[in-house]
Amino acid sequence: MRLDCHIHSSIADCGRTDIVSNMKAGGFDGGIIFSQSPSRGVFDSPAAEARIDAVLKICDGHKYLFPFFFIDPTEPDALEQVELAGRKGILGFKVICSSHFPCDERALPVYHKIAELNKPLMFHSGILYDGRNASGNYNRPCNFEGLLSIDGLRFSLAHVSWPWTDECIAVYGKFNNALSHSKDGKPAGEMFIDLTPGTPRPYRKPMYDMLLFSGYSVKHNLIYGIDSSTGPYSSEYAKDTLDYDESIFDGYYASGGIFGHKLDEDFKEHLYYLNVLRFIGLPENY
Numbered sequence: 161m162r163l164d165c166h167i168h169s170s171i172a173d174c175g176r177t178d179i180v181s182n183m184k185a186g187g188f189d190g191g192i193i194f195s196q197s198p199s200r201g202v203f204d205s206p207a208a209e210a211r212i213d214a215v216l217k218i219c220d221g222h223k224y225l226f227p228f229f230f231i232d233p234t235e236p237d238a239l240e241q242v243e244l245a246g247r248k249g250i251l252g253f254k255v256i257c258s259s260h261f262p263c264d265e266r267a268l269p270v271y272h273k274i275a276e277l278n279k280p281l282m283f284h285s286g287i288l289y290d291g292r293n294a295s296g297n298y299n300r301p302c303n304f305e306g307l308l309s310i311d312g313l314r315f316s317l318a319h320v321s322w323p324w325t326d327e328c329i330a331v332y333g334k335f336n337n338a339l340s341h342s343k344d345g346k347p348a349g350e351m352f353i354d355l356t357p358g359t360p361r362p363y364r365k366p367m368y369d370m371l372l373f374s375g376y377s378v379k380h381n382l383i384y385g386i387d388s389s390t391g392p393y394s395s396e397y398a399k400d401t402l403d404y405d406e407s408i409f410d411g412y413y414a415s416g417g418i419f420g421h422k423l424d425e426d427f428k429e430h431l432y433y434l435n436v437l438r439f440i441g442l443p444e445n446y
Contacts, residue, residue, distance in 0.1 A: 164191030166385025186398025190224025233267035263306030285317035313349035319358025356385035
């Protein structure tokens, strides 16, 4: 079983009938589907409820398609959007910081509400290909340290924050350490690393080397994605990306593992399936 944790969608994809078959052809059995993006000050986008309803319709009837709402946490009604999404059955949230820092004071109450609802939050992290908008500095991993103030938030940083992969791994180490420190009996937030490319091929294996040689416990906190879309889902790109990374993992396994991480079937089951379920908040036997 493999789940793709990083799939974009649009309202226009509601009528597509090839999403699951294309995913299976690419090597995946399901995954996390983001709703259409909010405007983020760049373009006009449909209202929040329309975007929520569309992604719910895309996922309806498919056990392994999980609807996430793509939200701008700086919008004046963002808290109301979170509450609406929760009532309607959205399982998690997606944020891209195009023109604000992750821990902007307008966004923090939104993250607190998401944590209260026990929903996960997926962030873009790293360089952002958004035309001529100078947005990279907003998405550096250290800018997410402020999430330490939010009790119990499960969040992920996508693309291993390329090109700041070292910084991403260091920030993961800090959050991993913070898990053992509660505040007033409340648990710290937990960070996941989304391995979705971003990282160009020449940098892919060095990134894995650094991540797996770091000495941090990562087996239960890595999730895997492709960064395709539902309109259409590119099975060829998914299979090519998966085959490339599998060749790296197979090389590690042949050499006996890395720093206690034996990249065997159990490790892969966590990477491709169990960690995504835990991130969403679903049981292992789902």
